[in-house]
Amino acid sequence: MTDAPEATPIERPSSFASEAAMKRLKRRHAAERRFRAYGLVAIGFAILALLVLVLSILTQAWSAFTRHEVVFDLTMERELIAPEGRDQPEQIASNVTGFNTLVQQDLLATFPETGRTRQLRREVFALTTRLAVLPIAHKVAEQPDLIDETVSVRAALSDDLDLYLKGGATDRRAMVAGQAGIIAANEAGLIEIEEIGDSRFAAFQSAVADLEGTDPSVLLRVDDTWFTLESINTNSLIASYLTGPAPLLGDRYETPIDALIIKTPASNRTVSDRQIAWTTMLNEQGRIKRVFNSGLFTQADSTYPELAGAAAAIVGSIFTMIVTALFAIPVGILAAVYLEEFAPKNRLTDLIEVNINNLAAVPSIVFGLLGAAVFLNLFGMPRSVPLVGGLVLGLLVLPTVIIASRAALKSVPPSIRTAALGLGASRTQAVFHHVLPLAAPGILTGAIIAMARALGETAPLLLIGMVAFVNEVPTRADQESTVLPVLIYKWFSGAERAWEPMTSAVIIILLVFLVLMNLAAVMLRRRFERRW
Amino acid sequence: MLDKTETSQPESAPSDKDTKIDCRHIDVFYGEKQAIFDISMPIRDRSVTAFIGPSGCGKSTFLRCMNRMNDTIDGARVEGEIIMDGADINDPTVDPVLLRSRVGMVFQKPNPFPKSIFDNIAYGARIHGLASSKSDLENIVETSLVRAGLWDEVKDRLASPGTGLSGGQQQRLCIARAIAVNPEVILMDEPCSALDPIATARIEELIDELREQYCLVIVTHSMQQAARVSQNTAFFHLGKLIEMGETEMMFTNPSNQRTQDYITGRFG
Known part of the structure; x- marks a missing residue:
């Protein structure tokens, strides 16, 4: 009835299991397997990169x-x-x-x-x-x-x-050079350790010979007296006195000669041979203790790495975050609610929307310039304070908060709005009683992501002077302060080697902050979601 | 009814003193596009009026005029008079929020709030300040649920979420929610289209009971449903009211050929 007799019949494969069909099917399955493999590779690569990052920072920061x-x-x-x-x-x-x-x-x-x-x-x-x-x-x-x-x-x-002492800064090796014989002064004013009869002497000789031409420091120690090796003879050592009690010249010593070979030349390190000797002695006397560096969390910045702490930056970051959150979250949510729920759809709101999206993509340093021009110059606010920093970061993340909040509001089904309006709720009631609570988890996530971005932001804060050296922990948001990422930047540019692990330690503190914030976001989300 | 000659409405149900809502020359525009063309009709109190017609014919749009839900749509414009109890509801002095408490609405898809059953019913009473005490509120919730025939099924779990009920129960919950505000008119926009036949029968029963106290307007795609539950039926086509009359007359002896064709399934 439907088939007209003159219509050409559609060519169908004789069977779904025909050879061509099976080939096609095989290709389709292979494509799917390939796609899955690509996904696994991508995820594996991401995990690997994360592991490498965390491990390298952890090993750096450990000390x-x-x-x-x-x-x-x-x-x-x-x-x-x-x-x-x-x-x-x-x-x-x-x-x-x-x-x-x-x-x-x-x-x-x-x-x-x-x-x-x-x-x-x-x-x-x-x-x-x-x-x-x-x-x-x-x-x-x-x-x-x-x-x-x-x-x-x-x-x-x-x-x-x-x-x-932590094993950094120098490449060194401790060994026993042999049994000390007679210590005497030679004609050049140097010390000669003679009659070293020991099998360990040969090993020491070859160890020193291996370092020929690299200008190492070889420290020798007999009892508490330290010498620097000058040259090695077949059966004796020529050395100069370094530190410790003066040797008894001409006497026979029955103690072993301890050798400390420091491969890094003295000109390439910041600790002298003598200081190494003294530190070793103090350490042996039990007068050097390795303790937890609580100063990292309780002290403000210092020009000496051993006294420097991140407390000022931690407190400064907390104050800055509070100011940012108090400014950006309420303003952002209210702006999003207005734009999404109340604003008429016309050219002006379209323009505003486009501009908000553009603002989210503006480089952060531009916001720093804005902050410097408006808050510092126009309003005469003080430099380097969390209040200004927080406001600048608040402006920076405001578009992000608005965009995230609008997306969350948009995802609330319109039936909820019509249900509330149909019952005689005003628009404001419909929004605040029904739409906003439903959008809250999404808004919250957006807000926390925005806060996390603000927490890690450095460039705009440099421009409003938060890079200042702060040696007192601030107690109010209008006191001079710095923040964690700026501290990382400052310490990383420090000349001394000791700043390196300190920098990594601050990075870890910053990461812990971020993880805590994300945890808070997840927990708040769960709580909000459970209410429904 | 009016001194104007009615070109697009060959026949209207007689306007009498039972009229609850009198719609006069309603035009609705969405932006440039006109969706409703000069519709006039009286809607009788304490009876069910059914709107039938093919999809996109403007039944829902016209229904939404009666509680000004079209106001919430950007670019929607309503012209004409809708007289309810002697006053035009489109008058600028009429507060749509107040109007909607008098004209309740039930939607096509059950849309309970993601809150407890109790809060769903209590919400309207709360925002309109209908209950002065907690026991008052509990009373309202119970009465509304009883009237919607849902009380026996949910009385033990008033605190559980309304979204956890079955589709049919959710729709009755929405009806109970609308009743709780104590409206005069209840608008129903295809209330059974998302439900199975048993839940549909239950709702139809409920509509029949509610007729005693309310003025009901129901949009439906099901001719049988219109025939079963309504006393008056209006047939819409392409934004125009083709015919309106007593349901029995409409289904047995329509005066318009298009109505006849639609009812017998020849187009639509």
């Missing part, structure tokens, strides 16, 4: 979470630390020189040979940082009865030696 401190048992001599009297806590607290003198006296007593020249004194005093005595100064200022008592004081070891 920054501990630090070495030198223990001093100091008698708090009143004349030195409180020359103006015990009842002057402010003067005691700021008397860095006085406390430092105590530390220096102790170092001189520990290594008496360093008292001879100014150069040596300077070298030994560099074991700790001048400002490392500040905590004890504050403690004594608070408890004046400690004056003239002996107090156990811990001072941070200088960052270079800290790094040395």
